Each structure stands twice: as C-alpha cells, then as structure tokens.
Amino acid sequence: MDYVDGASRCQLSTHDDNEHYGLLDDTGERGTALWLRWSGTVDVELVVLADCQAVSRRVDGEGCCLFTGHAGQHTWEDTLEDA
Structure with missing residues (x-):
C-alpha cells in the first residue's frame, strides 16, 4: 500500500487490528476532521x-488529536504510565 503511506501514515499508537487512520485535513466544521x-x-x-474529547489530567491539559472511539492510547500518552 505504498500510495497510502506516501499520502498519510497511521496516527494510532500500536494496535492489534489491521485498520489504520491518517489525518488528512480539518473539515472546517468545529469538532470534526477528514481522515483516510x-x-x-x-x-x-x-x-x-468527530474529534476525541479526551483531555490530559496533567497541568498542560493537552487534548487528544485523534478521533472519538480510536484504538490505543491518546496522543499525549507516551508511556503506559500516562495511560
């Protein structure tokens, strides 16, 4: 699937299923994005x-950059300790 890898890489953390998602663009409507x-x-x-609504409990309150119901960790979770 070289042409997909050239356009977008899977944004999910390591996952067991074979379904992958790559962010393409903002849709212009609040709370949604276009994904491949x-x-x-x-x-x-x-x-x-729809955008994932999860927010880190850390001081910075960083929001997840993925979509609602995504597999694996949120984008701010670098280690299992953060999960």
Missing part, C-alpha cells in the same frame, strides 16, 4: 470523524 481509513492493502476510504 484503510485496512491491510485494500479498502481505502475518506471519512469524516
């Missing part, structure tokens, strides 16, 4: 997904 979703080497599609 693919599975294995086939079934590439564009999807609009």
